[in-house]
Amino acid sequence: MAGWTWEYEGYDPQEERLREALCTLGNGYFATRGAAPETSAGPVHYPGTYAAGCYNRLLSDVAGRQVENEDLVNLPNWLPLRFRVRGDAHALPWFTPDDGSLLAHRQVLDLRGGTLTRHLRVRVDGGPGRELRVVQKRLVHMGDPHVAALRTEFTAIGWSGALEIESALDGDVTNAGVNRYRDLAGSHLTRLHTGMIDPSTCWLRCRTVTSDVRIALAARTRVTVGGPAASHPLREPSRAGQWLTVDVTDGMPLVVEKTVALYTSRDPAISDPSLAALDNVQRAADFPGLLATHHAAWQRLWRRAELQVPGQAGDILRLHTFHLLQTLSPHTAELDVGVPARGLHGEAYRGHVFWDELFVLPYLNLHFPEVSRALLDYRYRRLPQACRAAVAAGRAGAMYPWQSGSDGREETQVLHLNPRSGRWLPDHSRLQHHVGSAVAYNVWRYCEAAGDTAYLHTRGAEMVLQVARFWSSAATYDPALDRYRIRGVVGPDEYHDGYPGAAYPGLNDNAYTNVTAAWVLARGVELTQLLPTPRRRELLEQLEIDAGELDRWREISRRLHVPFHADVVSQFEGYGDLAEIDWAAYRARYGDIRRLDRILEDENDTPNRYQISKQADVLMLGYLFSPAELTALFQQLGHIMNEDLWRSTVDYYLRRTAHGSTLSSLVHGWVLTRAGRQDAWEHCLETLKGDVADTQGGTTAEGIHLGAMAGTLDLVQRGLTGLETREDALRFDPAPLPELSDFGYRLRYRGHWDIGVRVGGGRLLVTVPVSEQRPVPVVCAGQSMKVSPGETRECVLDVPSGDCSAP
Secondary structure (H helix, E strand, O other), X not given: OEOOEEEEEOOOHHHHHHHHHHOOEEOOOEEEOOXXXXXXXXXXXXXXXXXXXXXXXXXXXXXXXXXXXXXXXOOOEOOOEEEEEEOOOOEOOOOOOOOOOEEEEEEEEEOOOOEEEEEEEEEOOXXXXXXXXXXXXXXXXXXXXXXXXXXXXXXXXXXXXXXXXXXXXXXXXXXXXXXXXXXXXXXXXXXXXXXXXXXXXXXXXEEEOOOOOEEEEEEEEEEEEOOOEEEEEEEOOOEEEEEEEEEEOOOXXXXXXXXXXXXXXXXXXXXXXHHHHHHHHHHOXXXXXXXXXXXXXXXXXXXXXXXXXXXXXXXXXXXXXXXXXXXXXXXXXXXXXXXXXXXXXXXXXXXXXXXXXXXXHHHHOOOOHHHHHHHHHHHHHOHHHHHHHHHHOOOOOOOOOOOEOOOOOOOOOOEEEEOXXXXXXXXXXXXXXXXXXXXXXXXXXXXXXXXXXXXXXXXXXXXXXXXXXXXXXXXXXXXXXXXXXXOOEOOOOOOOOOOOOOOOOOEOOOHHHHHHHHHHHHHHHHHHHHOOXXXXXXXXXXXXXXHHHHHHHXXXXXXXXXXXXXXXXXXXXXXXXXXXXXXXXXXXXXXXXXXXXXXXXXXXXXXXXXXXXXXOOOOHHHHHOOHHHHHHHHHHXXXXXXXXXXXXXXXXXXXXXXXXXXXXXXXXXXXXXXXXXXXXXXXXXXXXXXXXXXXXXXXXXXXXOHHHHHHHHHHHHXXXXXXEOHHHOEEEOXXXXXXXXXXXXXXXXXXXXXXXXXXXXXXXXXXXXXXXXXOEEEEEOOEEXXXXXXXXXXXXXXXXXXXXXXX
16 A cells, blocks of 8 residues: 555465455446456456446245345456466466466556556476566556456566467356355346457357346457467357467567457447447557546546545545545446445445445535436436335335335345354345435435535425325324324344334334434425425426425424433334343454344344444434534424433443444444544544455455445545535534544535645635636634635634645
């Protein structure tokens, strides 16, 4: 790790899959794991290529019943390029890094340029000093989203002779990257066809089994330095390519370039994926030309995502930015896709869309708002499906699924495997209906940041009002409490999916669910008042919302039940009645107890019996809402929320949380930072290291945790600065940590690009670049100002000082 590069020295089979995930290259349209091109899928290596939004569903027999699962499909592998030295009478075995001949290995991920480079030294039989040096650079083009390329340079040291090279497209792939899914069907591709159009260019096409997405790849392989090469076609039912034989001379480089194009039938503006792939790969520039335009595209992205943070934290944050932009780039704005919780980096969670945009969109809103809007459109296009789901559940409005894929139906599995006990268990996480509140929240915050009133008044309004209608239909009046209640849900915690011994799953009055539902209902009422009169009349007529329904929303938003116990907000009704657990005993027995739910189930016990949490639940309220907003929200509900109550609530759950999710440390770090707590950095650091150190025990190898990565960027952007975009102004209330008190970044706000924000030296500086736009209203620590284009204004802070200069 050195600024803009991540380097791995040496080859470690135990770490290979983790490195493959962290060295994934992508461009928002598709991504390929950082697997060695000469390897195939197995226990050590897992090549995987995934196109955003390309799903397929299969039936599997599990625990005596048939279950259906939809997966992000592992596409044909474009990487294969293997080599071997040809002996006097026969060819030696194909090289692999596991065959014992590897003398040295170094892998460098260049974040600034978006490339992965491998340096290898391979022992060659026949005497001492004989070796083959290999330098291999790859890219997944950020300018042209359909193109990838691989350049391999071979140099013989201490010998001369023949080298055989096989370059191929391989369609014999399955989804097999997650061990706990091993009992599920994973063969998603069918009707494979291959061919050659000339000695250097091959193609492969296939379809997904159920969704019938057509997929096509074309590859051009050429020797560009050295040679000449004898070329032989390689054509098998599931593989196509070339077999090259080239003479190499001691000390003289041989360069092979492989250029690939990938299309699917989901792409716009093409007549056929195969024709498009062949046309693109034949027109593609050579590797130096592709590298130049690829670098230029990344340079433009880094300008918009500039973040200046010193030290190790800055290095990790750059890596997080890199992987966020590889998953959700400006190309995403042209696609019908959501936020895959594990990026395009692996097969964990089957590539599904959960609530992670809640942690991703706040960052994108202020850098790539067009991407945020596209991600909201993914939810809007699936609004009819959410409305049908609500009707099927006996509700009104829109009930968004906890897990979403291609068409917006509920994709949450019916059973899930506990890998510790080996038992398949009922999965009730589909009861996390709070995902609907996340959709409405994201709409509102996007429109605040972008000033996109056109979206708020059209698609945004439809989503917010339909989610509000759902919560109204889910709330029932309890005369004993004189309050409305929402029963039978699961909160963000996930450890608790029911009461001990209960016949039915679900919890009553999850505080996070009820408070966010009250917020949505209030915003729904407010939105109907904000709409222009013609649009209000049109929309209320379209949705058949009358004054009586709005009155009910208003009443429920003020009367939803929020449980309390022991002078803290209860996670749900009855939480305080559950037993305490002996944390010290479990830590002594098991060490890592992040997945305490699996440990308890393996002991034939259940977390439903205990006051334990997998991740932040009640404390999520402090992540979503500023102190002033949260105080007002509780006041709206008839409760007092003050500093003492919130501090007690934070401390209470901090002692009872296992942090079994990467999002947990993020939220705790955020909440503690905003409260000025000395223990905040401990949680922030845990989040920063979550994927790079694989703190969740092997899960990163199955795909990065995109929400946590984006959340760390937003922690700097909004958490440390207290940035809000309410009421048509940039509002700052800085709370920098002693460990991170000097930093800067750029953001995009309304019509202003590259606004600079710098914290340090006890000051906050805001710089607005020269433009024809209006001045930017800024409120900092209660001080109001307007920053005109071309100006830098400062705000003096009551915080520890450090260096400060305008970005």
